[in-house]
Amino acid sequence: MSTFPGLTSGHRPVGVVSFAQSDLVRREAEHNDVEMLQPVVAEVFGAIGITKDDVGFICSGSTDYLVGGPFSFVTALDAVGVWPPRAESHVEMDGAWALYEAWVLLQEGEIDAALVYCFGRSSPGDLSEIMAVQLDPYYMAPLWPDPTSLAALQAQAMIDAGLATEADFAAVASRARRSALENPKAQVAYDRPVETLLAEDYEVAPLRRHALPPLTDGCAAIVLAAGDRAYELCPRPAFITGIDHRIETHALGARDLTHSPSTKLAGEKAGVAEKPVDVAELHAPYAHQELILTEALGLGEGVDISPSGGALAANPMMSAGLIRIGEASRAIWSGQADRAVAHATSGPCLQQNLVCVLEGV
Amino acid sequence: MSERCAVIGIGQTVAKSKREDVSIAGLVREAAVMALEDAGLGFADIDAVVVGKAPDMFEGVMMPELYLAAALGAVGKPMFRVHTAGSVGGSTAIVASHLVASGVHNRVLTVAFEKQSDSDAMWALSVPQPFATPLLAGAGGYFAPIIRAYMHRSGAPRDIGMKVAVKDRLHALKNPYAHLHLPDIDLKMVEDSIMLWDPLHYLEACPSSDGAAAMVIGSESAAAQAESDTGKRPAWIHGMAMRSEPTQFAGRDQVNPRAGRDCAADLYRQAGITTPREDFDMAEVYVPFSWYEPMWLENLGFCAEGDGWKLTEAGATYMEGGDIPWNCSGGVLSSNPIGASGMLRFLETALQIRGLAGEHQVPDARRALGQAYGGGSQFFAMWVVGVDKP
Numbered sequence: 001m002s003t004f005p006g007l008t009s010g011h012r013p014v015g016v017v018s019f020a021q022s023d024l025v026r027r028e029a030e031h032n033d034v035e036m037l038q039p040v041v042a043e044v045f046g047a048i049g050i051t052k053d054d055v056g057f058i059c060s061g062s063t064d065y066l067v068g069g070p071f072s073f074v075t076a077l078d079a080v081g082v083w084p085p086r087a088e089s090h091v092e093m094d095g096a097w098a099l100y101e102a103w104v105l106l107q108e109g110e111i112d113a114a115l116v117y118c119f120g121r122s123s124p125g126d127l128s129e130i131m132a133v134q135l136d137p138y139y140m141a142p143l144w145p146d147p148t149s150l151a152a153l154q155a156q157a158m159i160d161a162g163l164a165t166e167a168d169f170a171a172v173a174s175r176a177r178r179s180a181l182e183n184p185k186a187q188v189a190y191d192r193p194v195e196t197l198l199a200e201d202y203e204v205a206p207l208r209r210h211a212l213p214p215l216t217d218g219c220a221a222i223v224l225a226a227g228d229r230a231y232e233l234c235p236r237p238a239f240i241t242g243i244d245h246r247i248e249t250h251a252l253g254a255r256d257l258t259h260s261p262s263t264k265l266a267g268e269k270a271g272v273a274e275k276p277v278d279v280a281e282l283h284a285p286y287a288h289q290e291l292i293l294t295e296a297l298g299l300g301e302g303v304d305i306s307p308s309g310g311a312l313a314a315n316p317m318m319s320a321g322l323i324r325i326g327e328a329s330r331a332i333w334s335g336q337a338d339r340a341v342a343h344a345t346s347g348p349c350l351q352q353n354l355v356c357v358l359e360g361v
Numbered sequence: 362m363s364e365r366c367a368v369i370g371i372g373q374t375v376a377k378s379k380r381e382d383v384s385i386a387g388l389v390r391e392a393a394v395m396a397l398e399d400a401g402l403g404f405a406d407i408d409a410v411v412v413g414k415a416p417d418m419f420e421g422v423m424m425p426e427l428y429l430a431a432a433l434g435a436v437g438k439p440m441f442r443v444h445t446a447g448s449v450g451g452s453t454a455i456v457a458s459h460l461v462a463s464g465v466h467n468r469v470l471t472v473a474f475e476k477q478s479d480s481d482a483m484w485a486l487s488v489p490q491p492f493a494t495p496l497l498a499g500a501g502g503y504f505a506p507i508i509r510a511y512m513h514r515s516g517a518p519r520d521i522g523m524k525v526a527v528k529d530r531l532h533a534l535k536n537p538y539a540h541l542h543l544p545d546i547d548l549k550m551v552e553d554s555i556m557l558w559d560p561l562h563y564l565e566a567c568p569s570s571d572g573a574a575a576m577v578i579g580s581e582s583a584a585a586q587a588e589s590d591t592g593k594r595p596a597w598i599h600g601m602a603m604r605s606e607p608t609q610f611a612g613r614d615q616v617n618p619r620a621g622r623d624c625a626a627d628l629y630r631q632a633g634i635t636t637p638r639e640d641f642d643m644a645e646v647y648v649p650f651s652w653y654e655p656m657w658l659e660n661l662g663f664c665a666e667g668d669g670w671k672l673t674e675a676g677a678t679y680m681e682g683g684d685i686p687w688n689c690s691g692g693v694l695s696s697n698p699i700g701a702s703g704m705l706r707f708l709e710t711a712l713q714i715r716g717l718a719g720e721h722q723v724p725d726a727r728r729a730l731g732q733a734y735g736g737g738s739q740f741f742a743m744w745v746v747g748v749d750k751p
Contacts, residue, residue, distance in 0.1 A: 010464055032491070058605075064444075065423040069488040070416035071446055074736050078607055085620035087627075088605035088740075089452055092417065092424055092444040101441070101456060107463035108363045134423040137479075138384055141422070247440040249431040265437060347427040352440065 002231045005239050005359035014106045015230040015237030016358065017113075018223040019326035020044035024187045024314035027123040028217035033062075033072065037079035037119050037219050044115070044221040048233045052080050055223065056111025058088040059102045061095035061118035062318050065130050076119060087111075094118065095220060095322030096283075096344030096354050102224055103243055112229040119219035120317035127215055127317070135348065136250055147348065148212060151286040152204040154257040154349045159206055161258050164291050166206050170197040172287040173210035173312055180309025187314040188214045211287035218316030220323045238329035238340070238358040242270030245354035250347065257349050263296035266355040267341075272297050278337035279304045281324035283344045285311045292350060293343060307331065321345065325356055332360040365751060366461040367595035368711035369468075369587040370400025370577030376540035376696035379478040380571040385425060386432035389474050392573035393433055396470065400577040401590035404434025407577070408466035413443040413453025413473040414700030415735075418485035420476050433472060445603075446735030447500075447647065449473065450574065450703025451742030454731075455601045458578050458744075462598075467580045473704035474573035482569060482699060501566050501650060503737060505558035508652040511616045512560065515655070517670035519560060522651035523551040526565045526694060528679055529648065533691025535680075535720035540570045540696040565651035565694075572698030574705045581750075596711035599728070599751045600631030601744040608739050615738060621660040624741040629662070632745035637730070638663045641745075643686045643713055643723045644730040645706040649693040654678060658687075661732065680723065689713070689721040703733030707744055714746045 004013040020043035022028075022036055045051055052058075058080060064072045073090040082088060091097050095118025102114035128146035135141045158164045171194050180189035192210075200208040223233070230237040246262035246269075248255055267273070280299050284290035284306075294305060306312075308327040311320045321344025328342035339359045346352040372395025374380070380388055389412075397403060410433050412426040422428065426442040433440070445452040450473040457471035475482075483499035511517070530546040533539035543550070546564075554563035579587060584595040604624035607613065625637075634640045646661070648654045655669030663685060664672055672678060678687035688694070690709040693702050710729035712718045718726075728747040734740060 063424060064416050064418060067490075069490045070418050070486055071736065073444070074446065074608055074739075077605060082605050082607055083610065085604040085606040085618075085623045087603050089443065089456065089603060090445050092426075092442045097441065101459075104459050104463045104465055107465065108459065130423065133421065134427060136428045137420070137422045137425070245439050246437060247427075247430045247435055249436050250428045251431065254431075262437070346424070351427055351430075 002228050003361050005241050005361050007241050012107050012109060012226055013239050014103055014224055014226045015239040016222055016325065016329035017225045017230055017234035017237050018044045018048045019329055020047065021185055021220040021323055021326065022218045024185050024216050024218040024316055026187065026215060028121060033076050033119050034079050037076055037117060040219055040221050041079050041117060044223055048223060050233065055113045055115045056087065057102055057105050057114040058086055059098040059114065059116050061091045061093050061098040062120060063092050065133060066120045066317055068125060094318050094344050094346055096325055097245065099222060099224065099322060099325060100243060100245060100354065103240060106224060106226045113223060113225040115221065115223055116322065117219065117221035118319045118322050120319055121217040122215040122317055123217050148207065149204050150348045152207045155206050155288040157257045158288055163258055164288060167194055167198060168291060169211045169287040170194045172290045173197055176306055176309050176312040179307050180313035183308045183313055185314060186309045187216055189309060189313060207286065213285040213311050213315035216314045216316040218314065218319055220319045220326060222322060222326055236333055236360045238332035238360060240356055241359045242357040244269035247352040250351060252349060258292065260292050260296040260350050260353060263293055263353040263355065266353050267297045270355045270357045272341055272355060272357055275339055277303050277339055277341050279307060279328060279331040279340040281308060281310065281328040281342045282306050283311050283321045283324050285315050287312060289350055297341060321354065328358050332358050364462050364464050365581040365597065366458050366578055367584040367597045368576050368746065369579040369584050369595050370396040370402065371708055371712055372396030372399060372575040373538050373705065373708060374573045375538050376570040376572035376698055378569065380476065385420060385476050386429055388476055388571065389429055389472050389573045390432045392575035393470060393472050396575035396577050400587045402577060407434060407468050407470045409439040409460055409469050410435040411441045411443065411453055411457040411469060411471040413449040413704065414475055415447060415449055416485060418480065419482050419699060420479040446740050447699060448703050448733040448735035448740040448742040450701050450705065451707050451731065451733030452603055454576060454704055454707045455603060455742055455744065458598055458601060461578050461580050468583045469578045470575065471578060472573060472575045473701040475698040475700040476571045477569045477698065478571050501558045501561055504650050505561055507615045508560060508650065511652060511656050514616060515667045515670055517655065520548065521655055521670045521673050522560060522565050523548050524673055525648065525651040525654040526551045529688050529692045529694040532680055532689050532721060533695035536690045539691040540568050561650055567649040567693045567697035570696050570698040572696060572701050574701040574708050576708055576711065593717065594715055596714035596746040597750050599745040599747050600628045602628040603742045606739045608737055616656060617660050617666060618738050620739055621734065621741045624743050625661050628743045628745060634745065637661060638685050641685065641728055641730045642726040643689060645690060645709040646687055646732045647693055647703060647706055647734050648688060649697060651694065654687060657732065680721065686723050689718065689723060703742060706733050707731040710746050714748055
């Protein structure tokens with residue numbers, strides 16, 4: 001008889017049983033979104049010997065503004081090939097939220113497995129302009145603030161509050177890029193000490209180049225399975241023992257940017273602190289945001305933070321969150337971790353956050 | 362579904378060409394507050410907010426739900442954004458309902474909207490893409506050839522579409538929230554309107570609307586509470602289904618898509634529907650272009666393939682004198698805030714089941730079908746709501 005980790009009351013055990021990601025690169029110019037996704041979808045199924053006919057639900061995450069046209073998810077579905085027709089849905093969010101929708105459906109017990117995928121390319125446009133269109137259309141977007149400038153406001157607020165220094169940001173980047181040397185998918189990986197990084201020029205003060213995420217094209221996919229089906233597909237599934245997401249107001253002036261109450265609340269709801277955490281994969285596009293997140297989640301010494309290098313190693317839009325769940329799951333599968341936390345973010349300065357706790361038995 | 366769930370609150374804005382008096386936030390909040398008040402609730406009673414809308418280019422705001430978090434009372438809560446093309450309003454209601462059916466939440470607010478006057482939907486649909494044929498004619502130009510294929514296949518007379526256009530506009534006269542109120546509507550007025558995409562005249566197409574729709578979905582206990590607080594009965598969800606098929610492949614039947622037939626079959630299995638024409642008291646079906654009424658009558662199994670136009674011609678879908686009233690609200694042909702149009706179909710079925718549809722109420726409606734479709738009719742979302750607890 002299969003054994004499952006302790007779950008938040010009433011929840012059906014659902015685990016991550018397969019994960020695949022494309023090469024994460026600065027510019028994927030030779031393949032369109034469908035062509036980029038197709039081998040990843042094939043890999044995520046092939047690795048566990050199933051096909052699209054074995055999943056009862058498909059959910060994807062993407063955003064039209066990266067493609068520059070409406071309905072970017074429509075043709076992407078051809079990467080799966082939904083014939084005969086399938087139960088399928090799409091979120092205009094990071095794939096981590098697509099996974100959440102699939103997890104909710106799996107709770108109802110009608111289906112035993114689901115495919116989640118997501119994709120996004122930063123290279124076709126100017127991301128600093130595109131992301132400005134994500135802001136309040138009346139009061140903020142007309143100013144065209146780019147995401148790095150907004151993140152710099154947040155970083156400066158941390159410095160002003162005495163919560164961190166520029167050297168702390170550099171230490172995060174130095175460790176993340178060193179970890180990324182072990183990640184074959186990483187786009188930016190190096191071994192440079194803090195002093196070297198602090199000698200870089202500012203991009204937007206107080207953020208230097210090392211504190212910024214790379215511009216990345218890429219995609220990812222995950223298969224979720226419930227109950228015994230999870231064990232049929234994976235010897236040690238990464239069971240989701242808690243998952244929750246929360247949003248804050250969009251108005252930056254109304255937020256304390258130096259803390260992340262939405263991450264804190266999502267972490268509490270997901271039960272992060274109930275047991276020790278071995279690995280945490282955090283979606284912190286800017287180096288200083290990792291410090292905010294570790295504080296919000298109460299992750300202390302002994303937690304291996306973003307061994308993949310995190311979003312500083314590669315930051316494919318709409319996929320970097322799901323990839324965190326995939327990387328955390330891999331740590332469970334390999335036995336490197338018994339309990340892992342994965343986090344995804346969306347919106348300016350960590351406005352919206354999802355926290356997922358994964359456990360292996 | 363593991364847990365029973367129901368629609369316990371309903372809100373919608375008046376649909377019109379331009380809501381210049383409100384921002385996007387003001388528009389969605391108007392519908393949301395109305396739905397909460399209908400349920401006897403406030404924002405504090407809501408566990409999560411699920412937002413849906415059609416392509417973001419329709420307003421020119423990327424992922425606008427982020428900016429709408431405070432306006433929809435979502436701060437500190439889970440907020441979710443669905444986008445499944447024109448079916449999105451229906452899909453959004455389904456995603457919200459699953460949050461309750463799964464036992465994850467007790468009360469979920471779901472909101473869908475479009476503020477088409479902020480941009481130009483037709484051209485937002487026609488942005489040139491590398492290696493793709495541009496869709497320079499908007500949605501009507503896409504669907505007109507499919508409609509002609511239906512006419513050819515079924516032998517339907519040319520005036521069937523015009524009859525639908527008249528019927529839905531007559532229904533809209535009874536709905537104070539409808540965008541188009543055309544008291545003089547008749548076949549001649551439709552026929553005299555300009556030909557846009559043969560065989561579709563101007564008056565056989567949906568309008569461009571600003572508008573928002575909102576519902577509160579509640580658990581069994583939340584429904585009991587709302588009923589005792591407000592005296593209004595819940596609309597129980599008897600089943601819900603979504604299906605998608607590929608946009609293009611050899612052999613795809615775009616006139617009678619299999620995804621729609623499969624979706625209906627799954628839905629009817631859940632809800633125990635065997636003869637749709639008899640089992641439903643009314644239906645709200647996504648008919649943005651007139652001919653989609655007879656086409657969906659067939660696709661949804663209300664008649665045999667090829668017979669849909671005969672039902673329309675016989676007046677079977679009229680509120681007065683028809684045995685299966687379709688689109689008593691006036692339908693998409695009378696109001697089309699695109700992202701909300703699918704939710705309005707679902708919402709109108711709940712309004713009927715709760716007996717709150719006013720002048721366009723079907724007497725003693727006990728079970729109703731809501732349907733939405735999107736894209737090039739490859740995306741479908743449907744639900745059944747009823748008076749009886751499932």
